[in-house]
Amino acid sequence: xxxxxxxxxxxxxxxxxxxxxxxxxxxxxxxxxxxxxxxxxxxxxxxxxxxxxxxxxxxxxxxxxxxxxxxxxxxxxxxxxxxxxxxxxxxxxxxxxxxxxxxxxxxxxxxxxxxxxxxxxxxxxxxxxxxxxxxxxxxxxxxxxxxxxxxxxxxxxxxxxxxxxxxxxxxxxxxxxxxxxxxxxxxxxxxxxxxxxxxxxxxxxxxxxxxxxxxxxx
Numbered sequence: 001x002x003x004x005x006x007x008x009x010x011x012x013x014x015x016x017x018x019x020x021x022x023x024x025x026x027x028x029x030x031x032x033x034x035x036x037x038x039x040x041x042x043x044x045x046x047x048x049x050x051x052x053x054x055x056x057x058x059x060x061x062x063x064x065x066x067x068x069x070x071x072x073x074x075x076x077x078x079x080x081x082x083x084x085x086x087x088x089x090x091x092x093x094x095x096x097x098x099x100x101x102x103x104x105x106x107x108x109x110x111x112x113x114x115x116x117x118x119x120x121x122x123x124x125x126x127x128x129x130x131x132x133x134x135x136x137x138x139x140x141x142x143x144x145x146x147x148x149x150x151x152x153x154x155x156x157x158x159x160x161x162x163x164x165x166x167x168x169x170x171x172x173x174x175x176x177x178x179x180x181x182x183x184x185x186x187x188x189x190x191x192x193x194x195x196x197x198x199x200x201x202x203x204x205x206x207x208x209x210x211x212x213x214x215x216x217x218x
Contacts, residue, residue, distance in 0.1 A: 002182070019060045020087075025050055027083045028055070034076050042073030051069070089117050094155065096122040096180070098171045099162035100130050100140050107162060108136050115184060122149050143174060150178045158182040165189040172199075 029049045033041060047054040061067050064086050068074035084090055095118050097104055104123075113120060123135060124143040131142050138200075141149060150156055159175035161168055161183060168187030175183060176197055185191055185201040194197055 003050065015063050019063060022052065022056070022060050023083055023087060026060070026091075026141075027080065027087065030076050030080045030083065034080060039076055040073050041076055042068075046072070061097050067138045091117070093118050093157045095120045095158045095160060096124060096146070096149075096156050096175075097160045097162060098124045098143055098175070099160075099186075100127075100135060101162065104160075104162040105135060107160060110136075120160075121153065121156070122146075124149075126163075143171065146174055156180050158184060161185045161187055161191075163187055 022135060026046060029046065030041070033049075043054040047057045050057065064082075067079060095113070095171070097107060097120055100108075100123055104125075108120065108123075108218075120130045120138070123138045123140045124146060125131060125140055126143050130140050133140050156175075156179070159171075159180040161171050161175075163171055165187050168185065168189050169191060172183060172185070172191045172193055174195055181196070182198040183191065183193065183200070185199060186204070187201075188203045188205055190201070191199055
């Protein structure tokens with residue numbers, strides 16, 4: 001199994017977003033299979049698990065190098081390690097969560113973040129009733145102290161925004177100002193951020209409305 005060389009590096013900026021999403025899906029599948037004792041898998045089997053075709057699996061992986069052995073397949077443990085490296089999961093990512101309402105608390109209870117190396121190191125809110133309380137052994141701080149928190153505890157990689165729409169842009173601006181480079185936005189509003197900021201938005205209501213539309217067409 002050989003990692004991508006200079007060609008892979010030059011292609012990195014041109015990797016389709018959909019490929020990155022599928023890589024994360026492949027990782028979930030591989031980890032699940034490893035947990036039940038499976039040691040090898042071929043592209044057809046991985047494609048079947050991911051509900052895509054095997055050509056797409058091979059194409060997705062080929063952006064980053066040559067993996068596996070032709071006619072044999074992939075060693076699952078090694079492929080997990082390579083996909084984790086590609087996704088930047090071979091290091092801990094420091095994460096702050098802004099918005100300690102029902103959604104924020106639900107996100108905090110999800111153990112998968114820590115298992116994949118996403119360490120939620122700070123909680124923030126603007127509600128005086130929540131500030132200085134603790135949730136999951138973490139102190140809730142005022143959102144206005146984000147800069148002090150970063151100066152005292154170190155740089156933060158990702159900010160999770162779980163606040164109402166009317167305050168989401170302010171929170172995004174604050175996170176960007178303190179050096180956060182990645183945002184996971186759960187507020188139902190598009191954010192305006194500098195081009196170098198990576199933003200992924202999850203609008204739960206919109207997703208439900210899309211499902212409702214297709215149900216209504218049946």
